[in-house]
Amino acid sequence: MSATLISSIARTAEPQSMLRRFLALDAVVTGANGLVYAAFSRPVGRLLGVGEGLVLELGILLTLYGAAVGLLAGRREPPALAVRAVVEINLAWAVLSVAALLVWFDPTTAGAVWIPAQALAVAGFAVLQQLALRSRSQ
Numbered sequence: 001m002s003a004t005l006i007s008s009i010a011r012t013a014e015p016q017s018m019l020r021r022f023l024a025l026d027a028v029v030t031g032a033n034g035l036v037y038a039a040f041s042r043p044v045g046r047l048l049g050v051g052e053g054l055v056l057e058l059g060i061l062l063t064l065y066g067a068a069v070g071l072l073a074g075r076r077e078p079p080a081l082a083v084r085a086v087v088e089i090n091l092a093w094a095v096l097s098v099a100a101l102l103v104w105f106d107p108t109t110a111g112a113v114w115i116p117a118q119a120l121a122v123a124g125f126a127v128l129q130q131l132a133l134r135s136r137s138q
Contacts, residue, residue: 016077019132023073023086026125031066033118034059048111065089083133090126094119 037044037059045052069086072078097119101107107115 016136019078019083019129019136020073020075022125022128022132023069023078023083026086026090026129027066027070027073029066029121029125030062030069034062034064034066038063047108048114049108050105050111080133080136083129087126087130087133090122090129094123094126097122 037055039059041056041059042052044050045055048055072082072086097115101112101115105111105115
């Protein structure tokens with residue numbers, strides 16, 4: 001995700017809009033990732049060196065999670081507790097992704113690149129959402 005894209009999404013004087021935009025971006029990226037994982041679990045699993053069943057399960061989970069984050073983004077004032085839950089889940093996902101890479105997975109080269117890259121993107125969403133939530137409450 002480029003700094004230009006982030007700044008154009010965040011460009012608003014209203015912290016509430018910035019928070020909703022970061023939640024919406026998270027929902028779109030996570031939902032799309034989930035749909036790809038669910039629909040193409042076999043080739044994605046082979047590409048990444050991760051089991052097809054796990055990729056399918058993660059795809060379903062990510063699709064549902066993306067939809068839930070999208071519903072939250074659609075609220076006029078997303079509740080702080082729900083936003084904090086999204087931030088914490090995103091951080092947990094990032095940490096678990098790296099842990100799985102180091103401890104459980106035996107990924108292909110593509111997997112060794114993709115898994116930390118997506119973990120970094122998800123951690124980035126968490127940071128942006130937390131900053132937007134903090135600026136909303138000031």
